[in-house]
Amino acid sequence: MPGKAPAADATLRILRLMSQQRGPVAASTIARTLELPRSTVYQLLSALTEHGFVIPLPELAKYGLGVAAFELSSGFNRQQPLTRVGAPVLARLVDETGLSGHLTVLLGRDVVYLVEERAPHGPYLVTDVGVRLPAHLTASGLAMLAGLPAAQVRALYPDKGAFTTRTGSGVTSYRELSAELGAIRERGYAVEDSSITQGLRSLAVAVPDHVGWPAASVAVTFPADRDVDLDATAARIARAAAELGRRIGG
Incomplete structure (x- = not known):
């Protein structure tokens, strides 16, 4: 349940949301859609980036799925x-x-x-x-x-x-x-x-x-x-x- 592992729950929700999109997604969109604090979203995206599940795309100000996700x-x-x-x-x-x-x-x-x-x-x-x-x-x-x-x-x-x-x-x-x-x-x-x-x-x-x-x-x-x-x-x-x-x- 989310109450037992809120960070894990939020991380999985982010990955699921990104997997359902046709292209890269802005952090603000993730925060708004999932009703998560922006600071939390950025922290989790940073961790996902470090492990290769997410790729930041600065020129688009968005994030895409990384090789580890594939x-x-x-x-x-x-x-x-x-x-x-x-x-x-x-x-x-x-x-x-x-x-x-x-x-x-x-x-x-x-x-x-x-x-x-x-x-x-x-x-x-x-x-x-x-x-x-x-x-x-x-x-x-x-x-x-x-x-x-x-x-x-x-x-x-x-x-x-x-x-x-x-x-x-x-x-x-x-x-x-x-x-x-x-x-x-x-x-x-x-x-x-x-x-x-x-x-x-x-x-x-x-x-x-x-x-x-x-x-x-x-x-x-x-x-x-x-x-x-x-x-x-x-x-x-x-x-x-x-x-x-x-x-x-x-």
Whole structure:
């Protein structure tokens, strides 16, 4: 009960409120909405910042969720419910497209692979269950990053050192990343070509949660020289992502 641990209660209420917003929130808004003293809100935000659950955004005079919050939510998403619900949706997508598919969640600047469904005679993939890969190099990661506020993406990629590479392909700067995320929002799906494995291409669509945040991503992977209708395939992926979003309460 709040009376036994008021600070803990207020902290959890702040995190819940922030998780329900589409973007960063001002401390004054938190204080007013939760009917908490501003001094208390600032003290708790400071503690949450220290532990990585919150990121202050001085240029906006607001606070956003930090990497630790994403890790916490991804830890929940990686549990059996999402895997159990997502597996049959992914299996149907693979049957429809004849392409290997996978389901991922975002964990900081990485994606974690929860389910992989290899198509018959499909190429070997490095995206086995539990594998972590840089989000900015994968279609799955780019699809989810495109669903985050710009300030949140900037916080995840503060400098050049955040942009690792595997094959020499893929975005290597925040400017390139911003342009790519803008193209993904306009197009409706993400594309990755040889950034993870030379000669393989992937398409991905994010799975929205109940407030529109990217809870996961559905993707397919195929040889880059295979004749695939990208728009038609992306439309099928989008239908699978929407179905999964509805199943998890999106």
